[in-house]
Structures are given as structure tokens and as C-alpha cells.
Amino acid sequence: xxxxxxxxxxxxxxxxxxxxxxxxxxxxxxxxxxxxxxxxxxxxxxxxxxxxxxxxxxxxxxxxxxxxxxxxxxxxxxxxxxxxxxxxxxxxxxxxxxxxxxxxxxxxxxxxxxxxxxxxxxxxxxxxxxxxxxxxxxxxxxxxxxxxxxxxxxxxxxxxxxxxxxxxxxxxxxxxxxxxxxxxxxxxxxxxxxxxxxxxxxxxxxxxxxxxxxxxxxxxxxxxxxxxxxxxxxxxxxxxxxxxxxxxxxxxxxxxxxxxxxxxxxxxxxxxxxxxxxxxxxxxxxxxxxxxxxxxxxxxxxxxxxxxxxxxxxxxxxxxxxxxxxxxxxxxxxx
Amino acid sequence: xxxxxxxxxxxxxxxxxxxxxxxxxxxxxxxxxxxxxxxxxxxxxxxxxxxxxxxxxxxxxxxxxxxxxxxxxxxxxxxxxxxxxxxxxxxxxxxxxxxxxxxxxxxxxxxxxxxxxxxxxxxxxxxxxxxxxxxxxxxxxxxxxxxxxxxxxxxxxxxxxxxxxxxxxxxxxxxxxxxxxxxxxxxxxxxxxxxxxxxxxxxxxxxxxxxxxxxxxxxxxxxxxxxxxxxxxxxxxxxxxxxxxxxxxxxxxxxxxxxxx
Ligand SMILES: Nc1ncnc2c1ncn2[C@@H]1O[C@H](COP(=O)(O)OP(=O)(O)OP(=O)(O)O)[C@@H](O)[C@H]1O
Ligand SMILES: [Mg+2]
Numbered sequence: 001x002x003x004x005x006x007x008x009x010x011x012x013x014x015x016x017x018x019x020x021x022x023x024x025x026x027x028x029x030x031x032x033x034x035x036x037x038x039x040x041x042x043x044x045x046x047x048x049x050x051x052x053x054x055x056x057x058x059x060x061x062x063x064x065x066x067x068x069x070x071x072x073x074x075x076x077x078x079x080x081x082x083x084x085x086x087x088x089x090x091x092x093x094x095x096x097x098x099x100x101x102x103x104x105x106x107x108x109x110x111x112x113x114x115x116x117x118x119x120x121x122x123x124x125x126x127x128x129x130x131x132x133x134x135x136x137x138x139x140x141x142x143x144x145x146x147x148x149x150x151x152x153x154x155x156x157x158x159x160x161x162x163x164x165x166x167x168x169x170x171x172x173x174x175x176x177x178x179x180x181x182x183x184x185x186x187x188x189x190x191x192x193x194x195x196x197x198x199x200x201x202x203x204x205x206x207x208x209x210x211x212x213x214x215x216x217x218x219x220x221x222x223x224x225x226x227x228x229x230x231x232x233x234x235x236x237x238x239x240x241x242x243x244x245x246x247x248x249x250x251x252x253x254x255x256x257x258x259x260x261x262x263x264x265x266x267x268x269x270x271x272x273x274x275x276x277x278x279x280x281x282x283x284x285x286x287x288x289x290x291x292x293x294x295x296x297x298x299x300x301x302x303x304x305x306x307x308x309x310x311x312x313x314x315x316x317x318x319x320x321x322x323x324x325x326x327x328x329x330x331x332x333x334x335x
Numbered sequence: 336x337x338x339x340x341x342x343x344x345x346x347x348x349x350x351x352x353x354x355x356x357x358x359x360x361x362x363x364x365x366x367x368x369x370x371x372x373x374x375x376x377x378x379x380x381x382x383x384x385x386x387x388x389x390x391x392x393x394x395x396x397x398x399x400x401x402x403x404x405x406x407x408x409x410x411x412x413x414x415x416x417x418x419x420x421x422x423x424x425x426x427x428x429x430x431x432x433x434x435x436x437x438x439x440x441x442x443x444x445x446x447x448x449x450x451x452x453x454x455x456x457x458x459x460x461x462x463x464x465x466x467x468x469x470x471x472x473x474x475x476x477x478x479x480x481x482x483x484x485x486x487x488x489x490x491x492x493x494x495x496x497x498x499x500x501x502x503x504x505x506x507x508x509x510x511x512x513x514x515x516x517x518x519x520x521x522x523x524x525x526x527x528x529x530x531x532x533x534x535x536x537x538x539x540x541x542x543x544x545x546x547x548x549x550x551x552x553x554x555x556x557x558x559x560x561x562x563x564x565x566x567x568x569x570x571x572x573x574x575x576x577x578x579x580x581x582x583x584x585x586x587x588x589x590x591x592x593x594x595x596x
Binding site: 167170171174175176177178179181182185186188189190191192193194195196197200203207308310311312313 | 391392393412413414417418422423425429430431432433434435437438441442443445446449450451452454455456466470474486487489505509
């Protein structure tokens with residue numbers, strides 16, 4: 001049971017991270033390879049806000065900035081803001097030119113620079129060792145046992161996922177989301193109809209960074225530690241394949257894709273090594289089977305499991321001027 | 336006594352855009368008066384569409400000044416030019432394919448700062464009312480241009496002619512001070528051409544000024560008092576259609592008449 005709680009908790013956090021990737025990639029159509037850096041900023045950010053001042057000793061050699069000893073929830077908000085701010089800075093440079101490949105390279109370089117600074121300078125966030133020593137958030141109040149607490153944190157992450165989903169759905173359908181999708185669909189026409197491409201893309205990019213940092217903060221508070229090796233640029237590619245398998249720009253699809261690609265496939269393939277006595281073949285077979293699963297799914301459903309949904313208007317002709325039409329979102333028929 | 340001089344809404348001076356060796360626009364000069372419906376004609380490749388690209392800011396001119404509504408706008412970003420009241424349609428329809436027809440129309444209505452992330456929440460009553468009003472305007476435009484039954488379809492599913500209608504409906508919704516129409520009736524059936532003609536007239540009635548690029552000279556003659564003829568990137572003549580028919584330069588370059596020298 002504890003196994004499923006662990007998989008569920010990490011799965012919920014991963015789904016949040018996929019929803020964040022989907023903003024810049026699915027909604028705005030730009031490849032953001034710096035995304036993992038915002039996850040790391042959220043993780044480190046939450047920790048340096050929550051932890052007390054650093055006192056490097058033999059038992060806790062970690063040294064770090066801030067150490068404000070904030071409670072859990074304000075730290076979560078602060079970490080989210082750090083991620084958004086960092087994305088705003090990187091995006092301000094990367095999004096100046098609107099070419100997709102340019103954006104991908106600039107974001108990758110920015111993230112590599114940032115993470116190497118964080119891992120080399122051990123005064124900022126503990127350098128290579130990273131930070132640890134966090135206590136279970138909110139448990140000083142709840143006073144739950146290990147099992148009870150793991151259920152609590154699972155619930156917390158699921159609620160967070162639901163919250164992120166609802167917030168993003170609302171933004172997707174709002175005039176902002178609509179403008180952003182128009183920019184993705186045809187940027188010149190969007191500019192000709194008064195849309196500031198740079199500003200829209202930058203705001204979407206910062207929103208994505210904030211969601212990534214939020215997920216990272218939840219992750220750090222689950223692991224109670226974070227180090228530079230925890231996340232790298234490959235994770236972004238995995239998150240993007242989750243988004244692609246589920247369906248770009250469809251939040252529900254993104255959650256489904258995240259669960260399949262980043263929870264079910266790794267967990268199931270993890271079992272394969274146990275079926276063989278050869279200790280070298282096992283793990284690589286797991287990777288091969290998992291990766292080919294993704295390729296096969298994309299071969300047969302290149303648009304993902306759920307297509308982007310259409311915003312549908314339900315008003316009647318007769319009531320054209322009488323009542324306000326309502327807009328809902330309908331599943332795009334996939335065929 | 337000073338002469339009562341009405342300043343032109345649009346004043347184009349020395350406009351130039353070369354693509355490598357191609358002089359797409361080469362010292363183009365003209366002006367457009369407020370409330371006027373002016374035709375812009377010329378042979379294929381004369382530079383008419385390029386002028387529209389330059390005026391709307393999607394392409395930066397190599398040289399020249401564009402004074403619109405008293406301000407120089409050349410080199411300004413397209414969204415600012417749109418905000419100052421200049422809207423254009425595209426010769427090749429540029430719809431937003433994965434947005435519904437209704438959403439395509441809604442984008443054309445200036446957002447007035449309501450398309451921010453913050454406005455997605457808290458829904459201040461004012462912005463919600465604005466969104467509702469916008470939706471009603473978009474729906475009635477859809478009805479006017481026979482797109483209402485298609486309002487919930489993806490724009491990419493529209494036929495070529497329907498895309499032209501959508502293209503024109505977007506301009507009508509933008510209610511610009513100056514509308515640049517690049518062959519809005521090409522590929523539209525005669526009934527709907529009349530519809531668009533009516534649309535152009537109601538743009539004028541609503542206070543807009545219109546530049547109409549059109550190859551059907553019948554339409555140009557019936558709609559426009561004044562017509563600009565472009566040949567090889569510059570203005571060859573300006574006048575009424577009747578005057579232009581007498582103009583030997585225009586005849587040689589465009590009307591195909593064999594002028595008797
Ligand atoms: N982006 C571009 N790159 C290179 N050449 C271009 C570009 N745009 C236009 N041209 C060239 O500039 C010239 C003018 O083109 P433009 O589209 O303005 O003509 P037009 O008057 O609108 O013609 P038509 O009546 O066929 O629409 C053409 O020779 C064209 O090949
Ligand atoms: Mg043209």
C-alpha cells in the first residue's frame with residue numbers, strides 16, 4: 001500500500017509539472033528546455049524559505065542563503081513566485097526572437113548556466129551536496145504517524161493538482177488564453193489584430209515557470225531534500241513526451257499522458273529486471289520497452305490521446321441578443 | 336484668411352521596400368482623406384499587397400514615412416498600429432485554424448487590456464460585461480456574414496470563400512479608423528460579394544476610411560470615387576475610374592487597352 005501512496009504522490013506532482021510544460025509548449029507553441037531549472041528553483045526556494053538559518057556543522061554541513069523559517073504555505077507561494085520571476089528573466093531574453101529553435105537553444109543555455117552556478121557555489125543552495133534537513137511540512141501541527149502522514153501528503157498533492165488544473169482551465173478559456181492560442185496558430189495575424197506577441201508569450205512563459213516551481217516546491221517538501229543531481233534537462237524531454245502522449249493543450253489529456261508515461265510505464269518496466277536473472281539486461285530492457293511504448297503510442301495517435309478541445313458556444317439564434325451565451329469546452333472528435 | 340485644409344488621414348511619402356533585386360515598393364506616395372473609400376489597383380506584382388504589409392507594420396519599410404491620423408507610424412510594431420486604429424485583411428486568408436469561428440471573431444475585437452491572466456479570475460463585473468458584449472457583437476457579425484451555423488466549427492474547416500467572409504467580418508468587428516482590404520471579394524460567390532459590398536458601405540457609414548485593393552474594376556468603379564493606380568512599386572496615376580480610362584499610361588500598364596498615340 002505504501003508503494004501506491006508513493007507512486008501516487010510523485011505521480012500527482014509530475015502531473016502538475018506536465019501541466020506547467022503544457023502552457024508554453026501546448027498553449028503558446030514554444031519549446032522551453034529551461035523548465036527543469038524552474039522546478040529546481042521552486043524546490044530550493046521552498047527549502048531556503050522554510051528552513052531556519054544555516055549553521056553548517058558536522059551533522060548538517062549544508063549551507064544556503066535566506067533561511068527565513070517560514071511556514072509551509074507561505075513558502076510554497078514564495079517558491080512559486082521565485083520560479084515565475086526566474087522565467088520572466090530568461091523569457092525576456094529568449095522570447096525576443098520568435099523563432100522556435102532559437103527559443104529552445106537560449107532556454108537550454110540559460111538553464112545549464114543557472115544549474116551549474118547552483119551546483120558549483122556551495123553558499124547559495126548547498127552546492128553539489130544540495131540541501132536537506134527539512135521536516136515534514138504541517139506535521140508539527142498534525143502530529144501524524146508515518147503512514148497517516150503519507151496519506152495526508154498524497155491528498156495534499158492531489159488537491160494541488162486539482163487546483164492547478166482548474167486554474168489553468170480557466171485561463172485557457174479566458175481572453176488571455178484565447179489570445180495566446182491565436183498567437184500559436186498564426187502569430188502574424190494575431191499581431192495584425194493588436195496582440196503584443198512578446199508580452200503574451202512572456203506572460204505565458206512566466207506562468208509556466210511558476211507552475212513548474214510550484215510542483216518543485218511540493219516535490220522538495222515530499223523528499224525533504226534536493227540536490228543538483230535530482231533534476232536535469234532530460235526530465236523536460238520526459239515531461240514533454242508525457243504531454244505529447246496525452247494531448248498537447250488539453251489539460252485532461254496532459255494529466256492522463258503524465259500518468260501513463262511518467263508513472264505507469266516506469267513502474268511497470270521496473271518489474272522486468274526482476275523477471276530475468278541477468279542483472280545487466282533487465283534495466284536496459286525496461287528502458288527499451290518504456291521508450292518503444294511511447295514511440296508506438298505516438299505512431300498511432302500522433303495528436304495524443306485527447307485532442308485539444310474546442311471552446312463551444314451554446315446560445316440559440318433566437319436568444320442572440322436576449323441572454324448571454326455561455327462558452328464551454330467540448331472534446332474534439334478524434335478521427 | 337487661411338484655407339480650410341482638412342488634414343489627410345493617411346499620408347504616404349517615399350515608401351520603399353526592396354526584396355533583393357525586386358523593387359516591390361519603390362517610392363510610393365499617396366494620401367487618403369478621412370471618410371473616403373479609395374481604390375488601389377494595378378497589375379499583378381505592382382506592390383499593392385506589399386504596401387498593405389508596410390502600412391500595417393508586419394513588414395518594415397526600407398525608407399519612407401507613413402503619417403496616420405497625425406502621427407508617424409512607419410517602423411512601429413503592428414499591435415500598436417492596430418491599436419491606433421488601422422486594421423488590414425489578408426489577401427490569403429489567415430484564420431486561426433484551431434480556434435472556433437466565434438473565437439476567430441472575438442480576437443478581432445480589441446481586447447482593451449482584458450486579455451491578462453489576472454482578468455481570468457476575480458472576474459470584475461466590468462470585464463465580464465465587456466466579454467459578453469464582445470460575444471454578442473461577434474455572434475451578430477457571424478450572422479451577418481452567414482457564419483452563424485459554423486460558429487462552433489474550427490476555422491480550418493471553412494471553405495475558401497467562407498474564410499474570405501471570416502476575414503472581412505474580423506475587419507468589420509475591429510471598427511478601425513482605416514481599413515485596408517486586400518481583395519476581400521476574390522473567390523466569394525456573387526451573392527456574398529454583394530454582402531461584402533454592403534459590409535464595406537456600413538464600415539464607411541460607421542465612420543471608417545477604406546482602402547480597397549480589387550481587380551474587379553466594375554466593383555471599383557461602383558464603390559470608389561477616387562482610385563490609385565500602382566505600377567512597378569509606385570503610383571502611376573490617381574483619379575476617378577472614368578479619368579483613368581482616358582489615361583494612356585494606365586491603359587498601357589494595366590487596362591490592357593491599346594492606346595492610340
Ligand atoms: N516576402 C517577399 N519576398 C520576396 N519578394 C516579395 C515578397 N513579397 C512580395 N514580393 C515581390 O514584390 C512584388 C510585389 O508583390 P505584391 O504582392 O505586393 O504585388 P500585388 O500588387 O499585391 O500583386 P497581386 O495583384 O498579384 O496581389 C512581387 O514581384 C513579389 O514577387
Ligand atoms: Mg496582392
